[in-house]
Amino acid sequence: MVKTLKDPYGMKGALSMAVIETDVIIIGAGPAGLMAANVLQKRGVDFVCLEKKPGRSVLSKALGIQARSLELFEFLGVNKPFVKRGYPGPGAKIHLAGKKPSYVEMYHVKSRYPYLLIIPQHEIEEILETHLNDRGGVISREHEVLNVVQEQEGVYVTASHNGETKQYLAKYVLACDGAHSKVRQLLDVEFVGEDEGITFFTGDVEIPEMKEIHINLHINDRGAAAFFPYKDGSYRVVGFDRTRQKGPRRKEMKLQELQTSLDTILTTSYQVEKPRWLGYFGTAHRQVPNYREDRVFFVGDAAHINNPLGGQGMNIGLEDVANLCWKIDTVLKGYAGSPFLDTYHEERAPVAKEVIRNTTLELKMIQLKGFPGKVRNWAGKAALTQNWVQAIFAKALSHVHNDYDKTPINRSFKDKSLPRRAIQAGERVPDQLLFMNGTTDERLFPLIQRLGYVCLIYIDSYQPDLVDFAYAFAEKANEAFPDMIKVFLVARGGTVLTERNELPIIYDSYRHLDRNLGMRKGSMLFIRPDGHVGFHDGSADLKKVMGKLKRYFI
Numbered sequence: 001m002v003k004t005l006k007d008p009y010g011m012k013g014a015l016s017m018a019v020i021e022t023d024v025i026i027i028g029a030g031p032a033g034l035m036a037a038n039v040l041q042k043r044g045v046d047f048v049c050l051e052k053k054p055g056r057s058v059l060s061k062a063l064g065i066q067a068r069s070l071e072l073f074e075f076l077g078v079n080k081p082f083v084k085r086g087y088p089g090p091g092a093k094i095h096l097a098g099k100k101p102s103y104v105e106m107y108h109v110k111s112r113y114p115y116l117l118i119i120p121q122h123e124i125e126e127i128l129e130t131h132l133n134d135r136g137g138v139i140s141r142e143h144e145v146l147n148v149v150q151e152q153e154g155v156y157v158t159a160s161h162n163g164e165t166k167q168y169l170a171k172y173v174l175a176c177d178g179a180h181s182k183v184r185q186l187l188d189v190e191f192v193g194e195d196e197g198i199t200f201f202t203g204d205v206e207i208p209e210m211k212e213i214h215i216n217l218h219i220n221d222r223g224a225a226a227f228f229p230y231k232d233g234s235y236r237v238v239g240f241d242r243t244r245q246k247g248p249r250r251k252e253m254k255l256q257e258l259q260t261s262l263d264t265i266l267t268t269s270y271q272v273e274k275p276r277w278l279g280y281f282g283t284a285h286r287q288v289p290n291y292r293e294d295r296v297f298f299v300g301d302a303a304h305i306n307n308p309l310g311g312q313g314m315n316i317g318l319e320d321v322a323n324l325c326w327k328i329d330t331v332l333k334g335y336a337g338s339p340f341l342d343t344y345h346e347e348r349a350p351v352a353k354e355v356i357r358n359t360t361l362e363l364k365m366i367q368l369k370g371f372p373g374k375v376r377n378w379a380g381k382a383a384l385t386q387n388w389v390q391a392i393f394a395k396a397l398s399h400v401h402n403d404y405d406k407t408p409i410n411r412s413f414k415d416k417s418l419p420r421r422a423i424q425a426g427e428r429v430p431d432q433l434l435f436m437n438g439t440t441d442e443r444l445f446p447l448i449q450r451l452g453y454v455c456l457i458y459i460d461s462y463q464p465d466l467v468d469f470a471y472a473f474a475e476k477a478n479e480a481f482p483d484m485i486k487v488f489l490v491a492r493g494g495t496v497l498t499e500r501n502e503l504p505i506i507y508d509s510y511r512h513l514d515r516n517l518g519m520r521k522g523s524m525l526f527i528r529p530d531g532h533v534g535f536h537d538g539s540a541d542l543k544k545v546m547g548k549l550k551r552y553f554i
Ligand SMILES: Cc1cc2nc3c(=O)[nH]c(=O)nc-3n(C[C@H](O)[C@H](O)[C@H](O)COP(=O)(O)OP(=O)(O)OC[C@H]3O[C@@H](n4cnc5c(N)ncnc54)[C@H](O)[C@@H]3O)c2cc1C
Pocket: 027, 028, 029, 030, 031, 032, 033, 050, 051, 052, 053, 061, 062, 063, 064, 121, 143, 144, 145, 146, 176, 177, 178, 179, 181, 182, 202, 281, 299, 300, 301, 302, 308, 310, 311, 312, 313, 314, 315, 316, 317
């Protein structure tokens, strides 16, 4: 909507100008901004996405999509083009001195995507933008944000477009404008942390002699080098050369410099050729103290950066978006108040904090040399022969266990009466095979993708009071939150003896919901649109669960 407002910034004497009103402004169209545009588009939220560059970056930068990001792409309905175009890397082969490598295998990850999907960032951005465009969404390119001012009525954003100044007013702003965030500077928000002082080399090259299906990582006293196989047979190479750490850092790198570094680091080197992209970069770890500044939210690299070990930076940005956008939509629809949006920082900040802690430690470990380096190699090799150690690494890298169950609010929803195996408020809901009445074969994730909020109520076909409870809850929930929550009956088995047929029925014939999610007769599992548990309650008490539902949307 375009309105003419007088003096929107309180700048006395300035000319009045047309202000474009929208619900949400996304600043930046990197992976985080593009994901946000897609999620808001899917949910029908009015938004504008402002990007200063004329086209997508051609730099490959991030190259790995972790399992959790693929699950989030599935909720968006965009998982298939990624899986089709990427290479499902089965894990890493780690050379810690000596001839025999150690392995971290991703098949340990309990997800439909037990691999690191290797695909360059420019293709990730292309897939996300195409998905958006196909559904009618657009990115406003060549719109550079110059100013952001928060007022009581909303956030005013000024952007420059081909020499013209444009003004916007939004209820919320997502700062997805990257590590050097302009919004952070404008709002005077600290980016707490430090540079790590190491210069890495990177590039996309061909290596005719290399035939690797695993990520191939070499760590020794001379430095480190990792090779990531792309689907077309070329490789991303990343590493650091101890002999090239002094002097000012350049961004550009020549192919011969890369060759020299690889020859220095590797015991048996490889010839690299046909570079598509080469460069040096430094690393740092930093995080904003609060992801929320009133109506402005910091997302992705604007909120946190870490070194590239484990390929996590972009992935945690995508997860930030998935956590935030449904909450904003819920508040915009009037189902929750502004404090509900505080849970974005509460849930997401600890995840980046842990990634920063781990990647900082890993970088220190990789830099060890001499005797400490030998100890690292010995301990690393011994540990990685154990399947359970590999499983811990694989799970941590995949992000499928980035649960939010430790936040004070989610803790307050924990139902201790449920079995120990029961998933509780804040935890990720793993996908399950379902026997849906009237269909052949269904899974839980597509239900979440189609419906958003999903509520499962476990009943017994021979206990009509539980069926009545489920119907009464569905009615009350619909009165309080019209058309928001889709309720399903989950029957342990047998025919459901009820005259009514409005609620769809899932038969827990495989006992997956019982065994894997800890559901039992009378329990209600309320699932959020990002695939985490809202709450799981075992009371079958209508007053109690309605109280919880209302308290959930503070
Ligand atoms: C060499 C390298 C290797 C990496 N490898 C990995 C990896 O393997 N795995 C991984 O997960 N991550 C990796 N990363 C990190 C990853 O690239 C970032 O985490 C990711 O790009 C962050 O996405 P973002 O959308 O938050 O920010 P960005 O990608 O930085 O996007 C920000 C966008 O905002 C726009 N913008 C900025 N200011 C304005 C403004 N004033 N007005 C309008 N638009 C603006 C920019 O033009 C840009 O398009 C790597 C990074 C580098 C540099």
